[in-house]
Amino acid sequence: MRPDYENAYAEYRIKAGILFLYYKPQACLTLHIAEQVVHDRLALQTGKAYPVYCDVRTIIDSDKEARDYLSRMGNDLIHALAFRVNYPVSEVMMQFYLKNGTGKIPTQLVVDIRSAYSFLKSYSNL
Amino acid sequence: MKHLNTHAKQIKTMILEMAKGNFNYRIPRTDQNSETQAIAALLNMLAQELEVSYNPFVFNAPAHSIFNVDHYLFLIDPQHRILSTNFDLDTGSPLVDQNFAHVLTEAAQQTFKKRLKTLQKQHQSHIPCKLELLAADDLLVPLECTLFRLDYDAVAGNFLVVASRIQSHNPLIKEDDFIQEDYPVRKLEVLKNTQDIQNIQKVKAYLRENPEVRIASLKLLGLRFGLNEYKLKKGFKELYQTSVFKYQLKQRLYKARHLIRTTTDQLSCIAIKTGFKSYIHFGQVFKKEFGVAPSHYRKKNK
Numbered sequence: 001m002r003p004d005y006e007n008a009y010a011e012y013r014i015k016a017g018i019l020f021l022y023y024k025p026q027a028c029l030t031l032h033i034a035e036q037v038v039h040d041r042l043a044l045q046t047g048k049a050y051p052v053y054c055d056v057r058t059i060i061d062s063d064k065e066a067r068d069y070l071s072r073m074g075n076d077l078i079h080a081l082a083f084r085v086n087y088p089v090s091e092v093m094m095q096f097y098l099k100n101g102t103g104k105i106p107t108q109l110v111v112d113i114r115s116a117y118s119f120l121k122s123y124s125n126l
Numbered sequence: 127m128k129h130l131n132t133h134a135k136q137i138k139t140m141i142l143e144m145a146k147g148n149f150n151y152r153i154p155r156t157d158q159n160s161e162t163q164a165i166a167a168l169l170n171m172l173a174q175e176l177e178v179s180y181n182p183f184v185f186n187a188p189a190h191s192i193f194n195v196d197h198y199l200f201l202i203d204p205q206h207r208i209l210s211t212n213f214d215l216d217t218g219s220p221l222v223d224q225n226f227a228h229v230l231t232e233a234a235q236q237t238f239k240k241r242l243k244t245l246q247k248q249h250q251s252h253i254p255c256k257l258e259l260l261a262a263d264d265l266l267v268p269l270e271c272t273l274f275r276l277d278y279d280a281v282a283g284n285f286l287v288v289a290s291r292i293q294s295h296n297p298l299i300k301e302d303d304f305i306q307e308d309y310p311v312r313k314l315e316v317l318k319n320t321q322d323i324q325n326i327q328k329v330k331a332y333l334r335e336n337p338e339v340r341i342a343s344l345k346l347l348g349l350r351f352g353l354n355e356y357k358l359k360k361g362f363k364e365l366y367q368t369s370v371f372k373y374q375l376k377q378r379l380y381k382a383r384h385l386i387r388t389t390t391d392q393l394s395c396i397a398i399k400t401g402f403k404s405y406i407h408f409g410q411v412f413k414k415e416f417g418v419a420p421s422h423y424r425k426k427n428k
Contacts, residue, residue, distance in 0.1 A: 025157075042323055047314035061155045061167065064174035073327050076365060077314075088164035096171050 005044050009033045012044050017124030018117075019050040022058075029062035034069045042077060049077040051123035053116045055084040056094060067097055079123040080106040082116040133162045136265060140169055143265075149177035151265035152258075154231070198269070200287040202226045209284070213259070226287070231258045231266060238273075242285070245275055257289065316360040325351045326361045330373065337377035338401035344370060378402065379415050386420055387427045393420045 003011035003022075013020040021041065026033060041052075075081075085091040094109055106123070110116040136153050143151050152173065153166040198213040206226045213221060213229070227235045234257040241255040252274045259267045269289040276284045317323050329351050341347050347370070348358035362370050382400040385391060391399070397408035412420050 027157075039320060039324070043320045047317065060157050061170070064171070064178065067171075072331070076323065076327070086159055088161050089159050089167055092164040093167050093171070096168055 005040060007036060007040050010037045010040070012041060014044070014050065016121075017050065018053055018120050019045065020053045020055075022055040025058040025060075027060055029059050029066045031063060031065040031069055034066040034074065038070070038074045045077050047077070049079050051080040051082075051120040052078050053082050053084065053113075053120060057084060057086045057090050059090065059093070062093065062097075071097070075105055078105055080120055082108050082110050082119050084113070084116060085109050085111060087111065132264075133166070137162075137165060137169065140173070140265060144169075144173060144176065149173045150267050151261055152268060154264060154266055198289040200226060200289070201281075202285050202287065204283045204285075206285075213289070229259050231260055234258045241273055245273055251275060251277075257287075259289070314364055316357060316364050322353070322357060322361060323365065325353050326358070326365050329353070329358065329362065329370070330366065333370070333374045334377055337374055337381050338399060340401065341370070341374065374401075375411065376415070379412060382408065382412065382420070383416065383423065386424050393424070396420075 003013045005012045009024055009026065011022045011024070013022075019041070021037070023029075023037070083094050085094050091109060091111075098107060098109075108115075108119050110119065133153075140151050140153055143149075152170045155166055155170070156163060199211060200208055200213065201210040202208055208221050208224050208226055211221050221229060227238070230238055237255055238257060241253050244250075245253045252272050254270070254272050257269055257271045259269060261267050271287055271289045274286040274288065276282065276286055314323075317326065329347065332351070344358050345355040348355050351358070353361065358370065362368075362373070366373065378400045382396050382402075385396045385399065386393065393408075394405040397405045400408075402408035402411075409419055412423070416423060418426070
């Protein structure tokens, strides 16, 4: 399925009131990439908040600056977050990232799309 | 098995270095989805966190304020042989006379060659790049670098590489760090575009990093970030469900609380340092926020 929008680092799709964000393979998620991904997400949302499915399985490594930026600035206009992960690498990386929390946004790590749907659908009509 | 042993050796070295307070090393990563890679990812991230927060005098400082900068210099000849350097990471062998490529990872060698080519092609005096240097036991040290082309007679044709390690404050006291927003958020009415949202985010970051600064007026603050007074006032509230002044007050109180807990500064000094006009006012708002007077808070946390 064609994405609604894509840049060099991610693809975005809005379907059934959920924003799907797929990171493209990244050797290292840097601050520049994080800023670009957040900027384009906000541009696509045009002021409307969504529950977000975020596929991070392709991220191999990340900078602290990027993680700090995402935990501070990356959660605006998000109702709920489902991170799609793989055991063990991306799962453990996300567990580490989430130790600082994402504010009050309900967040879950999921290993399949069905779990993500069932978690996010209740937030899609807010 | 050999592969596992190599990883185990790197992991042990990394932990021992971290135990010594050295958080500069990183374990090389691959795209393999294995338990050892998961451990390597965790250790690298932990080292990054500790690198910026392992400081006994840490307080609720700005997330990105720089408190220490180390510079490493490499003077290299046209064949990239190291003529002089102050870089030493216990690799066991002196770096002088070695080829600069020997201290770089394979990826960094490629980056270095490319950047050098660009430097020569574009006739620039210097060019920035990020290089990963090799240290003992094949661990990595990622550094921000600048490559200089030297054109002075005595050293013409040589290059200077300046690699910098910048440490910044990043207190791990996350509960102090930001105001929790009340979700779910509503559709934005005042902030019409991404630029506006980003400008408001910049204001928030500025206030978090400079809570003690006096805001002369919302109009002036807005001008600094490309927002008019109305957009700043209403937009900030819309995005963060609090006003600019309330947000700044909270940041001041968090910083003051941390200073009370971690320093022996006089409370009146802390009040001034964190931007309060008087100790009396500080005492009142502190008690309102945390339920105890600053002096009691200090006694409790001794």
